[in-house]
Amino acid sequence: MVTSGDIPGLGLPDIDAHSPLTDLGPVELHQPAQDLDGDGVVDSITDSDAHGTSVWSDYDQDGIADHVTVVESDGDYAAWEYHRHPDGTSEWRRTDQGNLGE
Structure with missing residues (x-):
């Protein structure tokens, strides 16, 4: 979950x-x-800790992440894409999720 x-x-x-x-x-x-x-062109930041690894990428080079993937130490994973809408709103959409062991 997102924390502060x-x-x-x-x-x-x-x-x-x-x-x-x-x-x-x-x-x-x-x-x-x-x-x-x-x-x-460098476009991504990878971070790892005891709980897992996250990869944040900015493929359009505007300084804002377009994609994030998380793989947890227990094998759970998920990916999201960031979408900006013409009306000015935006959202992260989950594009994949599962467990590497399944």
């Missing part, structure tokens, strides 16, 4: 594979370090 705490140093929301992200708005990515789409 941030991951130290990265300023990213603390989410897990069961988070609905309904109350999460845009997430700024500061200083991405990986190039996940292979276009030569």
Whole structure:
């Protein structure tokens, strides 16, 4: 679930594979370090702790995360995409979820 705490140093929301992200708005990515789409531009930040790993990506290079994937230590995973609507609203849509062991 989304909590009020941030991951130290990265300023990213603390989410897990069961988070609905309904109350999460845009997430700024500061200083991405990986190039996940292979276009030569760094676009992603990866963070890991004892509970799992999250990967936040900004593929359109506007400074706002477009995609996030979480894989937890128990194998639960989920992915979301950030959508901006013409009327100015936005939302995170879950695109995948499950367990790596199933």
